[in-house]
Amino acid sequence: MQDSRSIPLFVGLLAGCTxxxxxxxxxxTLICYLPERGEWAFAAPKGEIAMHYYGMPPLGLAGFxxxxxxxxxxxxxxxxxxxxxxxILAALALIAVASxxxxxxxxELLHWAAL
Amino acid sequence: xxxxxxxxxxxxxxxxxxxxxxxxTHNMVIAVRHLMGSPVRRKLQKIYxxxxxxxxxxxxxxxxxxxxxxxxxxxKELFDAHxxxxxxxxxxxxxxxxxxxxxxxxxxxxxxxIDVRKPTIDAKVHHLLGIILGLIVWNAMLTGWxxxxxxxxxxxxx
Numbered sequence: 001m002q003d004s005r006s007i008p009l010f011v012g013l014l015a016g017c018t019x020x021x022x023x024x025x026x027x028x029t030l031i032c033y034l035p036e037r038g039e040w041a042f043a044a045p046k047g048e049i050a051m052h053y054y055g056m057p058p059l060g061l062a063g064f065x066x067x068x069x070x071x072x073x074x075x076x077x078x079x080x081x082x083x084x085x086x087x088i089l090a091a092l093a094l095i096a097v098a099s100x101x102x103x104x105x106x107x108e109l110l111h112w113a114a115l
Numbered sequence: 116x117x118x119x120x121x122x123x124x125x126x127x128x129x130x131x132x133x134x135x136x137x138x139x140t141h142n143m144v145i146a147v148r149h150l151m152g153s154p155v156r157r158k159l160q161k162i163y164x165x166x167x168x169x170x171x172x173x174x175x176x177x178x179x180x181x182x183x184x185x186x187x188x189x190x191k192e193l194f195d196a197h198x199x200x201x202x203x204x205x206x207x208x209x210x211x212x213x214x215x216x217x218x219x220x221x222x223x224x225x226x227x228x229i230d231v232r233k234p235t236i237d238a239k240v241h242h243l244l245g246i247i248l249g250l251i252v253w254n255a256m257l258t259g260w261x262x263x264x265x266x267x268x269x270x271x272x273x
Binding site: 003005006009010012013016017020024033035036049051053054056057060061064086087090093094097098100101104105108109111112113 | 179182183184186187191199200202203204206207209210211213214216217218220221224225228229236237239240243244247251
């Protein structure tokens with residue numbers, strides 16, 4: 001890689017997209033907004049509209065921050081400075097981006113088109 | 116349901132989105148041209164990336180603020196019940212923009228620390244992320260237009 005400072009950014013992107021994809025797939029308990037009540041909650045009462053989307057970007061950014069922080073360790077950065085690992089890291093980051101985008105499209109189309 | 120303040124925020128949201136689509140398109144063109152071998156003006160691209168970054172954050176934040184009104188006024192009343200495919204497109208837009216936020220978190224600082232003129236892996240990934248971000252923004256813009264045609268927020272009737 002040209003600059004070792006880019007390594008934490010790629011690891012952060014990989015981690016953030018992986019966390020976002022996992023959250024779309026397994027629906028963890030996240031903070032949500034109840035627009036009819038004007039309240040924030042972790043669980044919505046039955047029949048109530050709950051906007052779970054509000055929990056997703058912060059969760060993805062938290063994953064990004066953890067990956068970024070871990071990759072700032074000197075040993076990790078030195079490992080990825082090699083040409084081979086650098087290519088693999090870049091490819092994994094792009095695959096994570098593409099996979100999460102593709103999953104979002106597939107999930108919503110299958111869910112709403114099936115109704 | 117949809118008060119005057121929300122309409123003003125929606126208008127600013129639209130204006131910020133217009134800035135975003137312009138800057139991201141210019142940025143995409145630079146990235147594609149550079150990947151095809153044309154020289155790149157680094158200073159110009161750094162300016163575009165900065166505009167993309169700020170306009171993305173403003174547009175995204177305002178969208179989040181206006182979202183509850185849309186959820187109750189438009190989506191619940193019309194889309195979920197009668198046009199579920201419109202809800203699918205809206206949800207795709209939301210999630211791709213969420214992922215776009217993660218791309219921006221890497222893309223923006225990356226543009227500041229690397230020299231994109233050099234043929235490195237960093238520079239190629241940087242350009243690819245810029246193109247993906249542009250496609251996400253274009254998808255969001257087209258989806259927003261499409262849904263507004265179906266029923267504008269604060270509009271009258273089904």
